[in-house]
Amino acid sequence: MINGLNYLLEMQRKKNIYYAISVVLLLVLVFVAADYFSIFGTSKTVRLDFVEARFRTVNEDTGELVFNAGVRCFQKRNNNACTLRDSHRAGIVSVNIPFKRITESSLLFDQSVTIEKAADPKIHMMFIHNEFYKTTQTILLDDVFSSPGREYTVKMSPMHKDYDEAQEQ
Numbered sequence: 001m002i003n004g005l006n007y008l009l010e011m012q013r014k015k016n017i018y019y020a021i022s023v024v025l026l027l028v029l030v031f032v033a034a035d036y037f038s039i040f041g042t043s044k045t046v047r048l049d050f051v052e053a054r055f056r057t058v059n060e061d062t063g064e065l066v067f068n069a070g071v072r073c074f075q076k077r078n079n080n081a082c083t084l085r086d087s088h089r090a091g092i093v094s095v096n097i098p099f100k101r102i103t104e105s106s107l108l109f110d111q112s113v114t115i116e117k118a119a120d121p122k123i124h125m126m127f128i129h130n131e132f133y134k135t136t137q138t139i140l141l142d143d144v145f146s147s148p149g150r151e152y153t154v155k156m157s158p159m160h161k162d163y164d165e166a167q168e169q
Contacts, residue, residue: 035108042104042111050096051148052085053139057093057127060155065091069156070128073097076120092151097123097144115145132156 034040057066071093073082087094100116118141127135135156144150 032108035106038106038111040107042106045103045105046116047101047103048098049101050083050098051144053082053095053097053144054087054149054151055093055095055125055127055137056151056153057091057129057156058153059132060157066129066132066156067091068129069093069132071095072126072128074124074126075118075122078118078120081123082125093127093154095125097141099141099145127154127156129156131160132158 055071057069058064059066067090071082071084073080073095075081082095082097085094085096099118102114102116103110104112104114121141122138123141123144124136124138127137133156135154137152137154139152
């Protein structure tokens with residue numbers, strides 16, 4: 001009889017442990033689901049980030065790569081809209097374009113990530129080289145954000161072209 005009573009008490013303890021584990025798991029699941037649906041609220045963080053754009057600079061006449069070209073970026077009310085970075089590839093000019101990333105997050109999840117729109121949706125880039133005329137190319141920021149690392153082609157016309165043509169005549 002004592003063995004039977006001990007057995008029943010042991011079974012009751014196991015049931016209580018299972019109930020306690022079930023309740024804790026249920027509470028955790030309810031908490032995660034409530035946070036997923038932002039019941040506890042969200043917070044916004046603004047962070048400066050960069051997107052990369054690459055430009056292949058080529059000679060307009062011959063199609064050969066132009067090495068060591070520089071770049072200057074302009075936007076409305078922003079005369080320095082990008083930073084030159086090393087592309088580690090010959091004939092490629094690589095720039096970082098800064099933007100603000102706004103993240104709305106709850107305790108456990110990022111609810112939404114958006115990009116703050118600039119005052120000017122276009123960025124104007126002037127490519128500079130000692131032996132070529134300055135070439136300006138305009139691209140839309142939305143294109144850069146939708147395909148980061150995309151490679152654009154910039155055709156640069158040589159300065160000596162007009163001089164050579166005048167001497168031939």
